[in-house]
Amino acid sequence: MNNSLFGFEINVWFDGLARLGLIVGVMTVVAMGLIYGERKILARFQQRIGPQKTGPFGLLQSVADAIKLVGKEDLRPTAADPWTFELAPYFVFIPIFLGFVSLPFLLDVNIRLLELGLLYFIAVSSVNIVGWVMAGWGSDNRYAMIGGMRAAAQAISYELPLVLSLVVVAMLAGSLNLKDIVEGQAVVPYVVWLPLAFVIFFISTLAEMNRPPFDIPIGESEVVGGPFVEYSGIRWSMFMLGEYASLWILSTLTAAVFLGGYSWPFGEDLGKGYQLLLMGAKSGLYIFVVFWVRASIPRLRIDQLMAYSWKVLLPLSLAQVLVVGFVRVYELPDVVLTAAGILGLVALVSITGRAVASTRRLPGAARTMRSEAA
Amino acid sequence: MKGIAKSLMVTLSTFTRKPVTRDYPNYHRELPERDRAFPLLLWDKEIDEPFCTGCHACERACPVECMTVLMKDNPNHKSNGGDSSRRKIIDKFWIDYARCMRCNICVEVCNFDAIAMNNTWQGHELSVHDRKDLVMDLEQLLVQSHVGAIKEWVPVLGQSNETNE
Numbered sequence: 001m002n003n004s005l006f007g008f009e010i011n012v013w014f015d016g017l018a019r020l021g022l023i024v025g026v027m028t029v030v031a032m033g034l035i036y037g038e039r040k041i042l043a044r045f046q047q048r049i050g051p052q053k054t055g056p057f058g059l060l061q062s063v064a065d066a067i068k069l070v071g072k073e074d075l076r077p078t079a080a081d082p083w084t085f086e087l088a089p090y091f092v093f094i095p096i097f098l099g100f101v102s103l104p105f106l107l108d109v110n111i112r113l114l115e116l117g118l119l120y121f122i123a124v125s126s127v128n129i130v131g132w133v134m135a136g137w138g139s140d141n142r143y144a145m146i147g148g149m150r151a152a153a154q155a156i157s158y159e160l161p162l163v164l165s166l167v168v169v170a171m172l173a174g175s176l177n178l179k180d181i182v183e184g185q186a187v188v189p190y191v192v193w194l195p196l197a198f199v200i201f202f203i204s205t206l207a208e209m210n211r212p213p214f215d216i217p218i219g220e221s222e223v224v225g226g227p228f229v230e231y232s233g234i235r236w237s238m239f240m241l242g243e244y245a246s247l248w249i250l251s252t253l254t255a256a257v258f259l260g261g262y263s264w265p266f267g268e269d270l271g272k273g274y275q276l277l278l279m280g281a282k283s284g285l286y287i288f289v290v291f292w293v294r295a296s297i298p299r300l301r302i303d304q305l306m307a308y309s310w311k312v313l314l315p316l317s318l319a320q321v322l323v324v325g326f327v328r329v330y331e332l333p334d335v336v337l338t339a340a341g342i343l344g345l346v347a348l349v350s351i352t353g354r355a356v357a358s359t360r361r362l363p364g365a366a367r368t369m370r371s372e373a374a
Numbered sequence: 375m376k377g378i379a380k381s382l383m384v385t386l387s388t389f390t391r392k393p394v395t396r397d398y399p400n401y402h403r404e405l406p407e408r409d410r411a412f413p414l415l416l417w418d419k420e421i422d423e424p425f426c427t428g429c430h431a432c433e434r435a436c437p438v439e440c441m442t443v444l445m446k447d448n449p450n451h452k453s454n455g456g457d458s459s460r461r462k463i464i465d466k467f468w469i470d471y472a473r474c475m476r477c478n479i480c481v482e483v484c485n486f487d488a489i490a491m492n493n494t495w496q497g498h499e500l501s502v503h504d505r506k507d508l509v510m511d512l513e514q515l516l517v518q519s520h521v522g523a524i525k526e527w528v529p530v531l532g533q534s535n536e537t538n539e
Contacts (some may be wrong), residue, residue, distance in 0.1 A: 049395045091390045292389075296381040353375030 031244035031279035045295035072233035084138030086238035089238040091131030098124040104178045106275040117178040119163045129155045134342040136225035147226020151217035157309040164317035182261035189260030191335040196344035198258045205250045231288040255282035413431025417519040425488030432480035440473035451469040472508040
């Protein structure tokens, strides 16, 4: 049994190993680059310079950090559950690795093109929550426990709008194969037909990656780092690597699923260099906006976060599924989709605005307690 | 929602602006002349000797007792054929910079405007490996004024007294 890799015929097992090594190597380098980029861009948002002393323009800062982290002692609290504690980073890390498998980076450049690529991605991307809860449980630390529980609650809540907005794309493309989805956008990217789904997807990915303003599980001011409290050295760096790897994965997925991937504009015939430029620009834009949001918006409260998912995002994404279903079944023109999407966006913005403007209503018991205290 | 949009715009505008960071060890901002580092002694260039007469006023006034002053007869006095009107002059002077709290009291009590707060970066960048090295002797205290490294700044108190007379 032989497979072809870069035009070479090699044994299946070597092929698998080579592809695995490719994921690990490329992902590590990209994650380091993203950490450097985030520090630089965030610094500019705060009118600082960012890392500049290590290497030219501070380019080696991530390498220095990695060496430092590897050199640190790998501590485990005596009261911690050894197996749960030590395995948790892998449970966070490996599902994120697996997410790479079906991603269409360029035309025919991917680890393995799966016929149900989108479904596979959705299935794999939610597994790492197990690792978060394990880290929270195994650390024998209240903060870590609360953080792990928050991570689970948040991920389960935001998984639904995320998946529903991807379902909408699959309905429109008529396929779960990511290659077909990208090719379906050769003329018009799906963000034009599905603006609401795109915005909901973006917000949900922020929550899914635990990026600000949804970094409630690892909120330093509340749970002092959440599940990471007791971790140090190499295990902590694995969590970090996983976080940035998922940022890269989701940026690529966004570019492929909503922004037209490598095929919009001007088709797929302009060569790999052009495709690389397109994908880089699109996922770079996504990553930049993520950093921008991080620099701008303060962290939400956990109840606001849950309410926003269940009361706002989920109904709107269900309505979106309904609208796309009607359009597909009765073969209405696609412009209806855009109109409905813009209407939905207006609704989303106005609901969010009302939620931001409204004052906090305390539950009954808390209100009586406060009035008694006063 | 308006607030969210506004915050996004604010961060975007700061993103386009130049960073305000100064690369400190490589770039020294110009210090104001009233910058208050550690006290040092001033050099009388006209007669070519220190202003200080060793009168112990600063030593007595110092709240942390970081100074040690010894006085001697001035060999350059007119009675000895010199051109100085100072009968007494400073012999030895130590200031323990590790103990000094930069309160400026010595400068205020000095009757001869002989002591001043250092207003250069040399007055701030004083890291040493041994804290004994922070005890400055007379030569170290005078050298900066002698070579003209510190910007001349007459304390406001002394200046106003002179103009009033």
